[in-house]
Amino acid sequence: MDLKIIGDQLKKAAADEAAAFIAGHADAVMKLGENAVKAILTAEVHQALPIPSLPEHATAIQLADYQEVLTARRNMFQLVAAAEKQDAATVRSLKLDASRAAGRLASVALGTVLSVGLKAVLGI
Amino acid sequence: MARTGSMLLAGLGAWLVLLGCGEKVSKEQLEQLGALAGAAKERAVSFGALAPSMDAKDPAAADAMRRYVTSHAESLARKAKAMADLYEVAQGKKPGKAALAQLADDIATSTAETKGWEQAYPLLKVSDEFALTHLAGLKRDAIQTEGLLKILTEIMKRQEDKKDGP
Numbered sequence: 001m002d003l004k005i006i007g008d009q010l011k012k013a014a015a016d017e018a019a020a021f022i023a024g025h026a027d028a029v030m031k032l033g034e035n036a037v038k039a040i041l042t043a044e045v046h047q048a049l050p051i052p053s054l055p056e057h058a059t060a061i062q063l064a065d066y067q068e069v070l071t072a073r074r075n076m077f078q079l080v081a082a083a084e085k086q087d088a089a090t091v092r093s094l095k096l097d098a099s100r101a102a103g104r105l106a107s108v109a110l111g112t113v114l115s116v117g118l119k120a121v122l123g124i
Numbered sequence: 125m126a127r128t129g130s131m132l133l134a135g136l137g138a139w140l141v142l143l144g145c146g147e148k149v150s151k152e153q154l155e156q157l158g159a160l161a162g163a164a165k166e167r168a169v170s171f172g173a174l175a176p177s178m179d180a181k182d183p184a185a186a187d188a189m190r191r192y193v194t195s196h197a198e199s200l201a202r203k204a205k206a207m208a209d210l211y212e213v214a215q216g217k218k219p220g221k222a223a224l225a226q227l228a229d230d231i232a233t234s235t236a237e238t239k240g241w242e243q244a245y246p247l248l249k250v251s252d253e254f255a256l257t258h259l260a261g262l263k264r265d266a267i268q269t270e271g272l273l274k275i276l277t278e279i280m281k282r283q284e285d286k287k288d289g290p
Contacts, residue, residue, distance in 0.1 A: 051236045054243070060185035063244050064192040070233050070240070071195045073251055074202035 157214050158271050160265065161207035167261050168200035169275045170254075177214075183246060192244055199237065203230060234266035 051073070054066050175197045180189035207230075241262060245255035 051232060055237050058243050060188035063240055064188040067192050067195040070236055073198040073233055074199050120257050
């Protein structure tokens with residue numbers, strides 16, 4: 001699938017989800033979360049947030065960035081799983097975790113759709 | 125890398141079809157999953173307990189290494205939850221595609237985390253014994269998860285062959 005289409009899907013689902021989240025409507029969040037889930041599944045996290053390469057002698061900052069991308073991947077999968085299970089509490093908790101990570105992801109040269117999409121999902 | 129990716133997707137596909145068909149995993153596979161889930165939880169708990177004391181050897185790297193340790197601990201906790209969820213799925217309580225996608229992806233993530241830890245632990249104030257045990261555990265998890273996916277892929281293939289048979 002064209003990466004631009006995936007990016008657009010992510011942004012659309014993200015914007016809707018963020019709006020509902022701010023409004024505090026849990027049901028709507030879950031419904032819109034499902035749409036985000038579909039977009040993420042369509043995009044395939046494997047492709048959308050690839051594991052970056054780790055230099056042979058990485059600096060402490062590179063190691064931290066690398067680990068945070070890996071953690072963000074697991075968060076994304078967990079977010080999808082929680083939304084699928086209608087586990088609103090986990091979704092909310094993960095959104096907070098992910099929003100903290102997303103700020104730092106900007107410094108990681110991912111060059112992928114999800115680095116943009118993730119920020120959009122979180123509305124930041 | 126591409127081969128690993130294809131294998132993961134093939135494994136994931138098998139899982140999805142397996143559960144989509146309403147087939148249940150065998151007692152042996154359930155036990156394997158239970159063991160994996162237990163090991164993941166144990167690793168997350170033991171790392172989490174030591175994480176606050178894992179300071180950087182070089183004070184100049186303190187902030188970055190704190191970020192690394194915190195994030196690694198969080199990742200291990202996520203993995204433990206994912207495995208527990210999957211175990212629940214396998215018992216037929218709540219099938220979900222997402223939990224299976226997590227399992228397939230976990231192999232690649234665990235392998236990558238192993239590489240990270242290999243480079244990170246020499247920079248941290250942590251005993252060699254713990255560091256090497258943790259390293260071995262991360263490696264073993266990735267191998268066992270991959271093994272489980274292969275078994276389930278094979279089971280699925282046999283079921284498909286049976287369906288297509290005379």
